[in-house]
Amino acid sequence: MSNSLFDPAEVEAERTVIISERQGSENDPLFRLSEAMQSAAFDLHPYRNQVIGSVEDLRTIQRDDLYQHYRRYYVPNNAVVAIVGDIDSTETLAIIKNYFNRISARPLPVRTITAEPEQLGEREIEVHLDAEARVLIGYHKPTILSFEDYIFDVIEALLASGRTSRLYKSLIIDKQLATSISTGNGLPGARYPNLFVIEAVPKKPHSDTEVLQAIYEEIELLKHAAVSEHELRKIKNQLEADFIRGLKSNEGLASQLSYFQIICNNWRYLEQHIATIEKITPGDIQQAAIQYLHHKNRTVARLVSDKTAR
Incomplete structure (x- = not known):
């Protein structure tokens, strides 16, 4: 959450892995059909896009784009920690505070998501x-x-x-x-x-x-x-x-x-x-x-x- 470097060489290695995953998904007919349906069903909302993105996106996204996204959203005030089990709540909270209090919170960007308009025909x-x-x-x-x-x-x-x-x-x-x-x-x-x-x-x-x-x-x-x-x-x-x-x-x-x-x-x-x-x-x-x-x-x-x- 605070010390990742996004080394350019590691980014390129991971890019290759994710592109391979995307291309592997394209061998699944259901993935291809689902992708086409989402794109047709949503005109404006981001749901029209697959989470993994397109191959073109994966090839062109830059290390600095990834790092800025990480810095923007990977912050304690944008995270949820759920701990379940036979624990001592006082000790557990102390451990959480020890690790997370040292990481500064940052204001989250205001996101405007375009609402999908009503569909008017099949x-x-x-x-x-x-x-x-x-x-x-x-x-x-x-x-x-x-x-x-x-x-x-x-x-x-x-x-x-x-x-x-x-x-x-x-x-x-x-x-x-x-x-x-x-x-x-x-x-x-x-x-x-x-x-x-x-x-x-x-x-x-x-x-x-x-x-x-x-x-x-x-x-x-x-x-x-x-x-x-x-x-x-x-x-x-x-x-x-x-x-x-x-x-x-x-x-x-x-x-x-x-x-x-x-x-x-x-x-x-x-x-x-x-x-x-x-x-x-x-x-x-x-x-x-x-x-x-x-x-x-x-x-x-x-x-x-x-x-x-x-």
């Missing part, structure tokens, strides 16, 4: 690769600290968590349209409004169009037919059990404490998690589906299998 993009066909659907939604984010945790589990979930049962077991189906809430990041994402791989000879239509039908069911109390109770039990399991280890608890402190600026947000999940009603799910899961708010990315692609 966006579609195709990526042609020598790989199996795949589809990604991303819907804009609010992020953590909003009640809707919790609702989308429930929708995520409802649609694609386990073999009894709605999309798995419909697309894989009953209709046999897909070989895999998954959902993700809060992509690509949690600090700002983000995406609810659905991913599916069509099963030959079925097309991505058939898969998309079947997914849209399940989403329409969320809007027009209330989730039963029995199904909702099962999902809540599952989410709450997963949450509690994540806190069983010292590492898991420390990770959650630091995460909520960094993202929400209050680690006690952790204490509200289960109670907030319990508040969600079938009507809340319907309202969120109607408000956010509609065609004007979605970006669809198709990976078109092209054996001539390089």
